[in-house]
Amino acid sequence: MKLEGRDGDAALREWLQLLKPRVISLVVFTGLAGMAVAPRWPSVPMGLIILACICVGAGAAGAINMWYDRDIDAVMRRTSVRPIPDGRVLPESALIYAIVLAVLSVVVLWLATNLLAASILAFSIFFYSVIYTMWLKRSTPQNIVIGGAAGAFPPMIGWAATMNSLDVLPVVMFAIVFLWTPPHFWSLSLYACKDYEKAGIPMLPVIKGPRYTRWNILIYTLILSGITLIPSITGECGWFYTTCASLLDVGFLYFAVKVLGDRQDQKGFSLDGDRPAKRAFRYSLLYLFLLFCGLLIDRVLLA
Template structure:
């Protein structure tokens, strides 16, 4: 065997063995912990607002299963999107493109957690909630990741439903059903998702273009994206106040959510007006950061009122 052939075999071996040395932190990164934290929080709010009671141990099991299911979705998303993640600056340090975990390991990890979380939620809490969690995982991995993300600029609009389901799953864990109130919680997140992610896409459009992902700024241009951000923000503001109008939030929530909605719209108007240079980037980043604060505050206010009501009951 020649030296060249030996070198070729060594190169092949190095490709075969790329990854497979992932640490606990690498597998944790596969779960998308920042996204998981939002899922846990909104699911917990849904669980706490739901009428009826659930034993604290079972409530903990429900939140754990929802969290693990969300993490499993993240791992399967990274498994399928490894080619995209390798191109984008925002994602190229993730465990698979960084060579710390193989795609096969991520797939096995994600599927194991998916099946385990669904079965445990169904067996320990109720099967309606378990089935809803299974549908949520399926929607995110198959409908959004495998289909919408690479095929339409409306990917984040339709696919955003996956991120909006957790409060409904939390609600279903208590009641074994869904209701108008839980749908409103879903609708708040659903309408919040497009302006939040399109703001990110505006200053990361070169990444999405390089990866071939048809995000709205890439396909329709930045001007159209700014129009859409403003439109969705205008629709979001009254939906954010809906819990008060429907009677499951107090006037304090009503006033606070209205003010937060007005601030959201004002920042969206700023993004719409400022379209070039550093001022445009600053306006977009400001909206993106405020959008996170906005969603957190709405759900934190609802949670706080629920906890106060529980103490006074």
């Protein structure tokens, strides 16, 4: 196990890996959606600046997460190859790097747009870095439920950066991502349960058991399905979004039921290698992308 890095050996890819690029891609997309569905659009250069600030800010929060979690990352098979536990980047350098990027993203967004958007971005970085990473993640099985707010702010940032205000739609988009996060991550935690237990992270299946987690995946998916239809009920979106949301919700519920009905032993652990949970996790990624695509098409192309 290596916990000391050598920055001189770190290539550009290591510094980029600290930003969690796969997570950033979804964050930037939801931020773009929030910006694009607003009544007023920014210019192309301004839009790129807004997205860049969201991207850098989210990446900075991810780097702080990697710096703080370097001890448990080294224990878990899934994360042991990250730059800090693998010894390719010094922890101190990673922290400085993250703080500089966080401050830069907030200041640039403030100067380029407005204080409201910059404040939401700053709070989202603080929430993920401090509230979730340093407190909730290691202290409660509800870490993902509460911590899900951290990844739900980008639509509000995108909207606020263009409008200098908030409205019902960006708040609903926040709620959608917020409620999508638990079934998404709990599906992952079902088949990564041993890793989390080894690292001492109180994920729901570790503390409450797999069967309890399966029921919660279904319950949160049902709640999410209701929330996704609020834009249709309030008249913010039309038939296209309503159709997309309904079909995608049916799909998510199908996978959630499959997770619940997975062949289990007496403790609730899967007898089939958690294949339903893995399929539900992959579908959840596609679900959020397609749902927001439907929202964009409805609001932008069919308006």
